[in-house]
Amino acid sequence: MAAVAVTVAGLLALTACGDGGGDGATQSPQADAKKKVEVFSWWTGPGEADGLKAMKEIFEKQNAGLEFFDAAVAGGSGDKARALLTTKLQAQTPPDTFQGHAGAELQGYIKAGQLEPLNFLYDELKLKDVFPQQLIDQISVEGQVYSVPVNIHRSNVMWFNPAVLKEAGVTEVPKTIPDFVAALEKVKQKGKIPLSIGSEWTMVHLLESVLLGSLGTDAYNQLWTAGSDWSGPAMTKALDDFKTILSYAGDPADDWQPAAKQVADGEAAFNIMGDWAYGYFHNPPDGGLGKTSKTDFDWAPSPGTGGTFMWLSDSFTLPKGAPNRDGAVAWLKVAASKEGQDAFNPKKGSIPARKDADTALYTDYLADALKDWGGNKLAGSIQHGVVVNDAWRVAINEAVGLFHGDKDVAALQKALAEAAKNSGQ
Amino acid sequence: MTRVRRWLPGLLLVTPSIIAIAVFVYGMLGWNFQLAMTDKHDEVSEGSFVGLENFFTLWDQKRWGISVNHAIVFTVVFVFGALLLGWLLAFLMEKGIRGEGTFRAVYLFPMAISFVATGVVWRWLMNSGQGERAVGLNRLFDSLGLEFLQWQWFRDPDWGMAAMAIPAIWQMSGYVMALFLAGFRGVPEDLREAARVDGCGEWQVYRHIVLPMLRPVTLSALIILGHISLKVFDLIVAVSGKQIITDVPAVFMWVAVFDSHDPAKGATIASYIVLAVSVFVIPYLVWTLRRERSS
Known part of the structure; x- marks a missing residue:
């Protein structure tokens, strides 16, 4: 009997490991003096990782009680990161916030009820005035917006x-x-x-x-x-x-x-x-x-x-049941801010989604792109x-x-x- | 009481693995088949029972036909290539080559590498650039004056999957060699002697004595290679990624589950893979069981 009990315990331990893979840090935030905010992205390459670090510094400066936890998974366009994310969301252990392409790619999460609408944040920060109207239209699902675009890339x-x-x-x-x-x-x-x-x-x-x-x-x-x-x-x-x-x-x-x-x-x-x-x-x-x-x-x-x-855009979301929701909202505020976007984008080699960016920071191709972003018609990738x-x-x-x-x-x-x-x- | 004492410790010893296999192998297999028979075509819906519908509609998809075709070409080239090469290497070794131990280690080493690492290297070796843009093997052909041998490798629309089998052959033929070498060594010397005394030439000794005795080894090698081949995923993804041109069922399954978010379709493909592998494995199990009973 003892042996069976041991076996069962072993199995339970095994499955528990499977569920919790890698996010042990967020499971016990109270254990740390600072509350951790787990930010899940696929920004590990040169440029993009530097941009993320620049945003992290702003975030930690503005939020003394919070600690940025980088849960980036390597791999271009987020293939591997998204496969891992799927399993985390299904196990109902979401990160506090995760990266996703703005637009229809988020529909799966929205349909599954895994994301919180962010209209409250858009209203609070008056984001509808600083993002192009067409962008807001193209990322809204039945009047709700589910993510904060950090950057804009051009496809054509x-x-x-x-x-x-x-x-x-x-x-x-x-x-x-x-x-x-x-x-x-x-x-x-x-x-x-x-x-x-x-x-x-x-x-x-x-x-x-x-x-x-x-x-x-x-x-x-x-x-x-x-x-x-x-x-x-x-x-x-x-x-x-x-x-x-x-x-x-x-x-x-x-x-x-x-x-x-x-x-x-x-x-x-x-x-x-x-x-x-x-x-x-x-x-x-x-x-x-x-x-x-x-x-x-x-x-x-x-x-x-x-x-x-x-256009295409990387954005951050607010998963339902985020362990540290306040921390995640604080992160989204940095991601939406002029300061955050102007710190991130010159390093990543993209332009901010906001119309009020500091044009001096963007030179050569990026200056061209910024000009067109302000004046062109928009189409989605x-x-x-x-x-x-x-x-x-x-x-x-x-x-x-x-x-x-x-x-x-x-x-x-x-x-x-x-x-x-x-x-x- | 004494009888209990006899079987209880043994049972306790195997119980952990019985439970683990019941849950993680047969439980999961059952769950997969059950999922394949539902219409759970996205992650949200509950999925109701639809019988074998998914198993039939899959064949209407052009991509499925292509990936099955690719798997067959890959399997045939890989299994026979590795068997032939492995057999040849073992044959040469068996002839009492000097430094046999070294050679054996050299040929076995590729097996220690993961398919992913092999794939990354061969992705470069099998680059499809030709002429001025040639790198890897095409470049080698170019500098040896063998330009006519340059081709598109795995990007070739007809024989691409045969090229894809080359890294797999490279990796597994050493293992087949080891199997065959053990087989060769298992043929008693006095049998060969007896044949020679009866007037057999060296070739006839192989033809009538050694080869028939290698049959069990060949069958084991066939099973092992066959099931690796039908499930191949890592090598393909490392060499070419998830492209139609080198699509195989396992890659299609990944795309269905993680990219299209269609669990039922992924489970259906997984079921077909399991069935295809069992075509290889079950006859083998039956055969070994029968042999064990008869001995």
Whole structure:
């Protein structure tokens, strides 16, 4: 009998370990003199981790009784972090606050009732006056806002190598899709890679820019509303454009960095990638390529999308049942503040979501982005979780992955329409 | 009382593992099958019983067909590649090579590495860049004047999964070698002598005496490699990530559960993986059981 009891106790201990993995520190906050606030993110890389540290310092200065606990999990775009987060939320041991892409990507958590609406915080801090109205609209679910955007990245950026363009005789940066195709053809004649591309997700990234450029901003924004038209001729045309553009792509590189590097090294002419590529091009060699902007590489809005800012944003949330809710709210206040965003963003290489940022802090590409953020129309990114939830995004990725194999536009359109329908459109 | 004393300590000794296996293996398996037969297609809904519906609708998805196809190509190339190479290495060793111990260790070492580490290295070796952009193996071919051997490796639409099997073969053939070497050594020398006395050539000794006696070893190797192959996940993710072009059921399962948030679909795929592995394992269990009884 004793042996059985020991076994059962052992099993219980085992399961307990499984539940509590790694957050033992937050389970007993009272044991510490300072109350810990567990902040869960995937910011561990160069730049982003520095930005997080800068915000942490502000947070601890403003909140003497609270201690920042960094629960970051490494891995780009939060793949691994989110898998761990899922298990923590299901075990009902949420962190005090966690990072998530602002927009539809949070829908799963919202539907599961795992997030608290933050309207009270928006009202208290008058955030509706400092964030662009379109941003608030695009992240609201039935009038409720569930996260605080800390930064803004731009998705529809075309990076190019001026020397390669000159050599190919492309005198003007292509502004429309037909111009772009003509330029790609000229580069091809010279034997260089016209458009560099990375793994599967970078093709979806390309698709969102092509859709925006081909359909136009209003039609693109309609795709995510009840009045969407995925089966019509405009969509067929856009997908044909996508096929044409993709036919100029080089062999897929391992990920976005090697693809961007082909442009920096003068092997390829164009690359369409989010503006995190700027840091990679520009930063000194330990984290980047150490290139000079405007001479080694240059940028423009992706073809057909001038005047529109396709955005994505990292934001922080307030999980229901956060062990230290007051601490989490204090963190969200720092994340929403001008001081916090201006400390974080120059280091991360992104721009603040707030309109009242200190423009002197943002130079070169970031100054451009900040200017456009203030004046452009806004559209949300697909691949980075603004306009589609996870299931829909996976379905789009699948459709594009299959299309890469068979190049069948009709099948792609059908798959995209079906994905939209299955996601309640 | 004495009878109790005889079986009780033994029972107590095995009870912990019986309970652990009951909960963590069969309990979880049962839970998985039960989940696969519900319509719990997101994490929130309760999920009601729908029978085998998920098992049928999965086949309507193009991605599932592709990933099954990939798994078959990978399994065939990997299992036969590793068996052949392992057998060949063991055959050479058995011939009494000098420094056999060293060679044995050298070939066994890859097994000590995790598939993830292997994958990271081979991801670079099998880079698809060619010509000026070649790195890894393509670069090697280039500098050896063997440009015609350059290809896209795992990005090849038809034979990509065969390329994916190469790192797995590299890693596991040493283990197969060790199995076969033990098998070779298990063939008594006097049997071979007797065959030679009867006029067998060296080749015939292998053909009629040694190979038939290796059959049990081959079968064990087949089972071990087969089940590794059908469940392969880490190697694929380390080499290419979660792309359709190298999709296999285990990767699809991960995507279904953690990216699409569709537990029922993930459980269905998991069930298929378990069933596929049991096709390998159950006949083996039956066979060993029968053999044990007969001896």
